[in-house]
Amino acid sequence: MSLIAAETAVQARPGISLAEPGDYLQLLKPRVMSLVVLTAVTGFMLAPGSIHPTLAVIAILSIAIGAGASGALNMWYDADIDRLMARTAKRPVPTGRIAPENALAFGLSLSVFSVLLLGLAVNWAAAALLAFTIFFYAVIYTMGLKRSTPQNIVIGGAAGAFPPMVGWVSVTGSISLESVVLFLIIFLWTPPHFWALSLFKLEDYAKAGIPMLPNVKGKPATRFQILAYSLVLVPVGVLPYAMGFAGPVYGVASALLGANFIRRAWGVYRMSDEDSSMAPARKLFAFSILYLFSLFALLLTEAVVEKAFGLAGF
Known part of the structure; x- marks a missing residue:
């Protein structure tokens, strides 16, 4: 068989x-x-x-x-x-x-x-x-x-x-407040990450009857929401450094990664609805994974180094 x-x-x-x-x-x-x-x-x-x-x-x-x-x-x-x-x-x-x-x-x-x-x-x-x-x-x-x-x-x-x-x-x-900030980073990251995916998987979600934002509100509204959430996410991503529970390496890296995130979100916002490749959305989706992974990997590395060697905020 x-x-x-x-x-x-x-x-x-x-x-x-x-x-x-x-x-x-x-x-x-x-x-x-x-x-x-x-x-x-x-x-x-x-x-x-x-x-x-x-x-x-x-x-x-x-x-x-x-x-x-x-x-x-x-x-x-x-x-x-x-x-x-x-x-x-x-x-x-x-x-x-x-x-x-x-x-x-x-x-x-x-x-x-x-x-x-x-x-x-x-x-x-x-x-x-x-x-x-x-x-x-x-x-x-x-x-x-x-x-x-x-x-x-x-x-x-x-x-x-x-x-x-x-x-x-x-x-x-x-x-604690610090744990809430970690929560907020992921919470605010999720919409632009998945809405970027939904832009180039629009037909899949429509076929399954899932009311993703681009299927219900349209692509322009989705692109605007992606940019809006990205603009809120990036400052929150820097908060661990601003609040003192992450070091300057994280501070600089999170700011640079955040600037790139906004740049890519702006590219999605400016994207034409006629762009069948959805290249900006695909690039943002891929980068968003790297962004979140990098933030938490840096936070983890700093915490491990501090606890193991006493080098706070290296």
């Missing part, structure tokens, strides 16, 4: 799975998980105080598992629209390699395990915030906002912004 025929048979017979370990790994959205881990570790290392190394590993592992659980629940619920979009059609649930009920059980099991592990080993404040993060992404965003409002990315972006705060609370047991 061919693979296509086998997948069709699986879809017709619920409960049967052709899944391999790599399919379950794909359910966890490993690329998203890697960014979650980076931002969570950054919050963890920037937080004042200390924690036993074993508990530190458990905390980061719990946050990573919780992020993976969110991804699995998202893929379970979105299987019907995932199969309609070229970007997501080959995911394990829409192709039938993993049965929907198996994906749901996998996501729920990991959710419970990650929250209990973090609570029992580290502290319940961090565990509660992790539980809320999973709930926010799986229920509020995936089940509620994604298919009902063009502001889905704006509000839903909070789910991806919580990990550095969870890392911070794992160490301190409480939320």
Whole structure:
């Protein structure tokens, strides 16, 4: 039997799975998980105080598992629209390699395990915030906002912004202004990042019936919103240096990266609707990933150097 025929048979017979370990790994959205881990570790290392190394590993592992659980629940619920979009059609649930009920059980099991592990080993404040993060992404965003409002990315972006705060609370047991700033960087970064993607994946989202901003308000309104959010994001990205919990290397780098972000957002704003290549939007989307990764990598590096060698703000 061919693979296509086998997948069709699986879809017709619920409960049967052709899944391999790599399919379950794909359910966890490993690329998203890697960014979650980076931002969570950054919050963890920037937080004042200390924690036993074993508990530190458990905390980061719990946050990573919780992020993976969110991804699995998202893929379970979105299987019907995932199969309609070229970007997501080959995911394990829409192709039938993993049965929907198996994906749901996998996501729920990991959710419970990650929250209990973090609570029992580290502290319940961090565990509660992790539980809320999973709930926010799986229920509020995936089940509620994604298919009902063009502001889905704006509000839903909070789910991806919580990990550095969870890392911070794992160490301190409480939320602080610094952790809120880390949250805001990701929260404000999310709309221009995903709206740039939606500009060149417009037909995919329309086919799936997802009310992304360009499908509802049009491309000009989307381009303006991308620029507006970028202009707010960049000063917030410099705040860690301005507030004194990042050094001058971060300060200079965040300003230069921010200037480039605005330059690319301006290019999207000035882009013609007739530009079929959508090159400015594609370039902004790619650069936005580098931007966020660079900010948190720099913050993490500074924090590690300070704690290891006492070189504050190198």
